[in-house]
Amino acid sequence: MICVENLSKTFTLHNQGSAVIRVMENANFTVAAGECVALSGNSGAGKSTLMRMIYGNYLAASGRIMVGDVDVASAEPREILDLRRNTLGYVSQFLRVVPRVATLDVVAEPLRAVGVDQDAAYARARDLLGRLNIPETLWGLSPTTFSGGEQQRVNIARGFAHTYPALLLDEPTASLDATNRETVLSLIEEAKAGGAAIIGIFHDAPARDRVADREIDVSAFTPKRAA
């Protein structure tokens, strides 16, 4: 489902002496449908950078990133938007809140975007918010004023609302209590059983051991410092 070939990434900081920072070289791996792969490596090894490149948020310097039949590294913006709408989900660590939109609509939005009717979308959103222990009294409010933990759970509910064939998870269980952590892990297991190809970053080792089939050590793709 996801196939990364000869991927490399550099950052050029034009306003800081045109420093060129090579952060990734020759990344090659594939993730099959129904498989969950954990990215490992120390902080700064490039886990998040790799994930952002797969999502099209960072531009690849060279190489290919096939998600289904779209090469994210060379696709037009509208092809990437279409991919994100239908195929590729991303649960980031933070919710980007749009002012004035109710929590229920925030969670239902990805479903509405793929043409699910309002009742079915709301039903799925209610189910997810309930499972993630967001009190029903908050559903009609914008998550802008919610606590950090509540926002994160709204974000997870939104990320799992539509059943994407490919899913990127950036620390989905960070700072969750035991009950909610358990819910998130079962959501991941359900997505896997449904045939989703999942790439995750988990600093929570027991969670990683439970849901991940194998690990990819991102530091193998870190360019060697010139001697």
Next chain:
Amino acid sequence: MTPLLSVQNVAKYYGARVGCEGVNFDLYPGEVMGIVGESGSGKSTLLNCLAGHLAPDAGKVLFDTRANGMQDTVTMSEPERRMLGRTDWAFVHQNARDGLRMSVSAGGNVGERLMAVGARNYGDIREQAIDWLGRVEIATDRIDDRPRQFSGGMQQRLQIARNLVTGPRLVFMDEPTGGLDVSVQARLLDLLRGLVREMGLSAIIVTHDLAVVRLLADRLMVMKSGQVVETGLTDQVLDDPQHAYTQLLVSSVLQV
């Protein structure tokens, strides 16, 4: 899929000075494109060239018309271009006074656009005007008030209602939230976001506010000194800018 708007090598010069130059892009149905850049970068000049308010000195602006397919709006006759301006196009000015008739009631402002495309039944026109005032969150009992009795945010919302009532396919917006305070801005952005999605509009939004484009635009074009220096997916351009100027622009935003 054919693009709704295809811009090819558009240039506009003010004497020896460059307004904008070598601009190329295709806009597809349902796409929202942001144009950012500092004052004087040529973004408003470009928008006015695209919307037929200024005649470009070079290039083509092809629009997929309902009747005859792709037509160059630069070379079409003035009546044809004006017809497009009343039907398939809409233009939201930064200053609502430029887009409204200040001496005509709110309902009249909305109704006038309908009459320009042939609506004649008073009851229907008033009904549609009431519907649109509701959609832009203006209370129905203000329908007979003049826009100058409205606040800046309300005037801007009325301008949007006036523009969208005829169901355009392409909306040009020049700093639609400029000069409004943040709470009014948030409300307006949320409204625009909803309308764009509901009506499947294509839009080109000129602004210097990066938060506005992040919220509204799918794609982004960055201009400097009349040239396009970078284009791409909005979040990609803002999170991983490639050009020196875009990097400067993004890193100059104050954190709240």
